Amino acid sequence: MFRFVALVSVMTSGPVFSVGVAGHPHMTIAVSVDGGISVDGKPSTLKQLDGSLAELKRRHGDIWYTRDRGNGELSPGQLTVFEHIVRSGLPIRLYTDRTFKTEAP
Numbered sequence: 001m002f003r004f005v006a007l008v009s010v011m012t013s014g015p016v017f018s019v020g021v022a023g024h025p026h027m028t029i030a031v032s033v034d035g036g037i038s039v040d041g042k043p044s045t046l047k048q049l050d051g052s053l054a055e056l057k058r059r060h061g062d063i064w065y066t067r068d069r070g071n072g073e074l075s076p077g078q079l080t081v082f083e084h085i086v087r088s089g090l091p092i093r094l095y096t097d098r099t100f101k102t103e104a105p
Helices: 046-058 076-087
Strands: 017-019 025-031 037-039 042-044 062-067 092-094
Touching (some): 025 046, 037 046, 042 046, 046 076, 062 076
Antiparallel strands (some): 017 025, 025 037, 037 042
């Protein structure tokens, strides 16, 4: 299955989100083993992530998430970030790597 995502960014007073064909914004989140956060390819803190998640929720968007595997288990830092994401209540798509091309099984 192929997914077409338009390369369109929507400027807001907050974060910039990509918009898919259906018009729903999404935000990519990648988390390193040490808990380092990347939002749409840019470094982020937990506080910034929470603000971005709140704005995405207001816009009825979804999250594209991936994490570095390390030893296979969630590291403490990754767990903290994932808890923030889950608390947002937004839909989450899991991806196999930072290219966000292949959804995780």
